[in-house]
Amino acid sequence: MLGTGIIKGLAVTAKNFLGSYHDPKRMVTVEYPEQKTVLPENYRNFPFLIAENAADPMGTLRCVACQICEKECPPQCIIIEKSKDKKPDASGKMQLYPAIFGIDTSVCMSCQICVEVCPFDAIKMDKVYEIATTNRFEDLFLTRERLAKPNSYYHEIHPLEAAEVDGRLAADRKAAEDKAKAAAAAKAAAAVAKPTAPAAAPVVPAVKPPVAGGPTP
């Protein structure tokens, strides 16, 4: 019958209207800035540097200024300057640290390549989208003071990723420790066995084969 389609349509919109008062599926508005949408786990927007200790972010950066991310960044928005001295990292080894680490957010395209190539899990993707500023050049260039955020923050924004990274780093550290312990044990065993053997064995210096590098790609 003519008109049944119209009546069905009116019923649908009436359901929408009445549902918008009590059913969250029928009211999709998020009243920003009082309410914010829950961002998905894999959302990413601009990188940040991880610091192990929240109390001393500048001193406990995982970044060792290897400059791999600076070279791999497609729009070349990362600026790194190595420090002159060394600081101990989380496993105690003395490492360089970046004296200057800057990301130009007006250029950065959040492609995540710097994260993928970092061998130290020092730079990860953040979820900030409210960094608009009135100063076009100075305030859009984030220095390491603004980029350094603690590991606990990383757990907050990317829980699964952070758990995986921490697990991996802990496992690596444990493997390194075990290896060191095994090497030390082997050395100790060798040192114990050494005085029994004659001490006049000529030490043949191992000849290092030439570095077969070839033309660098």
Next chain:
Amino acid sequence: MIIAAANSYLERAPLEWRDWAVNLLPVPLQWLTHHLITIVGVLAVFGLFFAFTTVAERKLLGRLQNRLGPNRSGVPKFSILPWHLKHKLFGLTQPFADAIKALTKEDIVPAAADHVLHFLAPVIVVAFSLMTFAVLPFGRNIIPVDLDAALLYFFAAGAATELAIFMAGWSSRNKYSLLAAMRALAQLISYELPLILSVVPIVLVAGTLSTKTIVVNQGFWTFGFLPHWFIFTPWGAAGFLIFLVAALAESNRSPFDLPEAESELIAGHLTEYSGFKYALFFMAEYFGLTALSGLGVTLFLGGWQAPCAFLEFIPSYLWFMMKLVGMIVFFIWVRGTLLRLRIDQLTRLAWQFLVPLALLNIANAAFWVLTSHWSGPLQLVRWAVSLAIVVIPFLVMGRSLTAGYAPRTYRYAP
């Protein structure tokens, strides 16, 4: 009960206040003051009504579309006051913000435009839309001008607004505006006929063109709770449906908003209008809608009559307003639901469907009047025949006009 309600203080209040104000002045000025108070009253009430219709429409459309409407405009911070109202008042002050925006926008008139006509068009359209309010009975004895030929006056004033739309389209000196103005004119003329023809049965049955008398004729209740509104008769219901469709088309409102839709020739005949003139066209459209809704309430829904005898303690003007709001909410609901019609679909609907049905409805009302002396079981026959005259052609024409078109199948991407 009826007499008690008709004399209650609330019911008589508007007229008594007006008479009191008029009597304060000397006799030579009294006629002028009487009519000035009426005019100012109508303008104030319906001006505010227009303002809140715009915000109600936006919020209602929002809820129909699963979103919130505007809810951010509170009260501006006046620095002279020591306090500031932080609550946003649910966005109800939005129309005042819109008014300030429209007033302070730059008024751009194309250099080649016909300045006199370009200026006159919005003025004429608002003037004639407002003039139609003069014959609507807002309450018992509350009617600005009591004319004998009130309905004819209403349609005459409404017809003059079409001229203004042509003037708007032509004076912009823009090919597309002119084309859109022609299409708007075609739409308006096509739907004048169903609009007026759907009202003729009422005139036939009530025997008068005066809106006041038509409302009074709808004032009885069977068993105290069944009102005698004309919509509860077969010819009245059919007439009301045709009137609804024609009223939507006459005020250029979705689904007939081809003249002013954004995807159609930009804004149609309103393309070259900006700032306050655009707001005036907008206002004229809403005034036209309110006036037509008011006419529909008057003719079909019993005007200021209460639906049941014991609800008469609510003053008559409040009943009129409630029914008016109901009709406008229905129009907004229809706007949020239906798709826009093309110009050829529009005109086909008017000429091939609505006009024949409206003519048959007149015959139906004539039958009703001629058989008004039937009583008892013949009443049922009367109702059955009347319903048949309305329903059977509707079904037959519906089927024959959509013959050959298969139901629409929707294919979605997998």
Next chain:
Amino acid sequence: MTFALILIAVLMLGSAAAAMLLRNLIHSALLLILSWAGVAMFYLWAGAEFVAFAQILVYVGAISMVVLFAVLLTRQNQVADMLIEPATRLRAISAFTVGACLAAVMASAILSSHFRPPAAAAPATDVKQIGLDLMQHHGAALLIVGVILTVALLGATVLAATEAKRNREDTP
């Protein structure tokens, strides 16, 4: 009372004259419509409300649309509206002569007619009375006019219907 009448007369005659004198065709059409509205005002002044509203509804509402559509759909040239031939002296003399003769005829007709003051009270201009008059005294004329209008309406509907049948293929 007469001041209102003079004002209405000036408006009517002025707009009609301006409609003839202006070069822009659309302006002429709109001023013609204004003179029709002036006629409606005259009816209102004379107390004939029904006729006044009918005048606005029919002339300003519908016939004006017809005139404007006709003007717009047959315009050849936007800029040069009409080629007005040059005014020679012969044309001026003949125009003046014809105008003077017409004015003489009309003046003599008006001056020689007797306008009686209304003896009886004005007839009832109730809409009901008008309806009864139309149906009873002028029933035949009303029926003929009704038949003509119905034929026109049916013709319009048939035109619209047959137009649709021809274009059946390309409309959904």
